Amino acid sequence: xxxxxxxxxxxxxxxxxxxxxxxxxDSVTIGGDILKQIWLPDTHFEYEKKPKDRTRDHVFLLKLxxxxxxxxSRRQVIDSITTTCAMDLRSYPMDTQxxxxxxxxxxxxxxxxxxxxxxxxxxxxxxxKQDLALTKFTLxxxxxFTKISHYVTGSFSxxxxxxxMTRRALYYVIQIFLPCAMIVFLSWISFWIDSHSTPARIALxxxxxxxxxxxxxxxxxxxxxxxxxKSLDVYMFVSFTLVFASLIEYACVHYNxxxxxxxxxxxxxxxxQTHMEKxxxxxxxxxxxRRMKGQSMNFKMAAFGRLGPTSKxxxxxxxxxxxxxxxxxxxxxxxxxxxxxxxRVNLVDRYSRVLFPSFFLVFNIIYWPxxxx
Numbered sequence: 001x002x003x004x005x006x007x008x009x010x011x012x013x014x015x016x017x018x019x020x021x022x023x024x025x026d027s028v029t030i031g032g033d034i035l036k037q038i039w040l041p042d043t044h045f046e047y048e049k050k051p052k053d054r055t056r057d058h059v060f061l062l063k064l065x066x067x068x069x070x071x072x073s074r075r076q077v078i079d080s081i082t083t084t085c086a087m088d089l090r091s092y093p094m095d096t097q098x099x100x101x102x103x104x105x106x107x108x109x110x111x112x113x114x115x116x117x118x119x120x121x122x123x124x125x126x127x128x129k130q131d132l133a134l135t136k137f138t139l140x141x142x143x144x145f146t147k148i149s150h151y152v153t154g155s156f157s158x159x160x161x162x163x164x165m166t167r168r169a170l171y172y173v174i175q176i177f178l179p180c181a182m183i184v185f186l187s188w189i190s191f192w193i194d195s196h197s198t199p200a201r202i203a204l205x206x207x208x209x210x211x212x213x214x215x216x217x218x219x220x221x222x223x224x225x226x227x228x229x230k231s232l233d234v235y236m237f238v239s240f241t242l243v244f245a246s247l248i249e250y251a252c253v254h255y256n257x258x259x260x261x262x263x264x265x266x267x268x269x270x271x272x273q274t275h276m277e278k279x280x281x282x283x284x285x286x287x288x289x290r291r292m293k294g295q296s297m298n299f300k301m302a303a304f305g306r307l308g309p310t311s312k313x314x315x316x317x318x319x320x321x322x323x324x325x326x327x328x329x330x331x332x333x334x335x336x337x338x339x340x341x342x343x344r345v346n347l348v349d350r351y352s353r354v355l356f357p358s359f360f361l362v363f364n365i366i367y368w369p370x371x372x373x
Contacts, residue, residue: 009073011118014039018068030062038062040072041113046102046158092223092230093172094371097137097165104149104158115157117144126161137165176219176232180239183212184360187246191353195253195346205247212243231371238363242356253348 017038030038061073085099105113117125122144132139141164149156187208190201216236223230 005075007073007075009071010041010043011069011071012041013067013069015068017064017070018066019064020066023066027063027065030064035060035062038070042106042108043103043115044106046104089224089226089230090228091371092232093167093176094169094231095167096140097167099163099165101161101163102147102158103160104147105156108156109154110148110157113157115159116146117159134165135168136171137167140164140166172232176215177235179215180212180236183208183215184239184242187243188353188356190246190250191349191356195250195257195349198254201250202247205250208243209240209247212240216240231367235367238360242360246352246356249348249352253346256348 061071063071065071085097087095087097087099089095104115119125122142125144126142128139128142143162143164145160145162147158147160149158187205190204193201193204195201219232219236223232
């Protein structure tokens with residue numbers, strides 16, 4: 001629906017009103033009650049929601065020429081007219097629409113009244129105000145043509161004005177596209193956060209997903225419901241997919257970290273046990289060390305070694321000696337260190353730092369030319 005203010009002028013010839021040389025002026029202006037005595041065409045605006053009888057409006061201008069030609073001009077404010085504009089929103093909001101404004105006779109068939117544009121040139125038949133500014137569209141072109149409508153009651157003449165308009169996309173770029181891109185960029189920050197900082201990366205991932213969801217529902221609530229996919233839907237879907245994929249990426253990284261840590265711990269335990277057996281040569285000592293629960297092999301047991309054993313038995317003394325010997329025995333490359341593990345764990349992050357931005361860049365390079373041209 002839309003509303004507009006127009007100066008609607010109609011010309012026709014009524015030979016009954018021709019005054020020839022009876023009056024010295026070439027044209028006269030008629031007003032007052034005489035309008036009720038003159039035949040007026042029953043022009044109506046097609047597809048108007050609330051039709052009104054405007055044939056007897058008080059705000060009008062009627063001029064009569066010598067040969068009976070009449071010009072009837074009215075200033076009209078047309079409210080809530082639904083035009084025959086079947087908008088195709090597949091390219092929304094970079095779409096171009098062609099909307100028709102149709103006028104025809106209501107009661108007089110084509111045998112009685114024929115409508116046509118007076119000058120036959122679109123730029124002359126319809127004059128647009130020079131400082132006219134539409135909030136959502138840019139008016140590019142106006143075309144005029146005639147038509148004949150066929151109904152059960154007969155065939156009726158009419159005229160049509162076709163308005164070609166392009167939607168102003170800058171508003172949508174600022175309000176929708178830029179926020180989408182910024183949220184996608186924000187989700188990539190997690191690739192540069194330490195993979196062991198689980199709270200930070202989870203919080204960032206969930207925040208970006210929720211922000212994208214809020215923006216998505218906010219935009220969709222203000223758009224017309226159509227049974228096909230719009231260009232805006234494509235952009236927002238890809239943006240949401242990338243944001244959600246960033247969160248899933250860390251789930252994969254965290255799973256790999258946990259799996260690697262478990263494998264390293266098991267290997268370290270086995271190698272430490274082997275070194276202790278070799279260092280002590282006493283399986284009883286090894287069994288004693290196994291009973292020391294809740295103590296770290298790398299920290300607490302070394303601390304006990306510095307404090308010294310409290311028992312005087314030879315078995316316990318051998319155990320404390322073995323504990324002190326284990327770190328020196330593991331100084332080689334027998335146990336994988338964290339420095340060797342981190343590059344393998346962060347391999348997914350390193351690839352994501354390149355793949356995610358590259359995919360989004362290629363998508364934008366393909367997306368904008370398709371829907372802008």
